[in-house]
Amino acid sequence: MADTSATREIFVTGLKNAHAMENQALSIMKPQVSRIENYPEVARRLEEHIRETEGQIARLEELLQQLDESHSSMKDMALSFTGAMAAMGHTMAGDEILKNSFANFAFENFEIAAYKSLLTVAELGGFPFATSALQTNLQEEQNMARWLDDNLRTVTMRFANLREAGESAKV
């Protein structure tokens, strides 16, 4: 590569952003799980993905250490996109479970794009040690996005059925 140091900087910044992104993911998913009562399969999958996300954060921290960059040296920046997503979690409206399903699907696809981009930078910059960890994270995001996609019809039908049955707006 013509300028390895510039590519290295892009890579390190990208890893730090991914670290912030995953922490944001935790702060979005954890409150959701705690509120769910009527959608146990959604709660179960979210709990599983929270554990996966904690593993992803550990992988990113390990990569940053290998690059002699401490993740704590730089405070995680809140991404405007994720902030907007978090703000979408309206708890007042009765269709919270649907809005969260849309937001989670959007967020997982954002993460997928981030890891695909990081894999490209790793390739360009010659950081083959990072490929396996980034592939693992990408795979987990793709699995989660697919699950949300597959589950959207089920969630919507359950939401409608509960409403028909006169259930309250509980999540």
Ligand SMILES: [Fe+2]
């Ligand atoms: Fe994710």
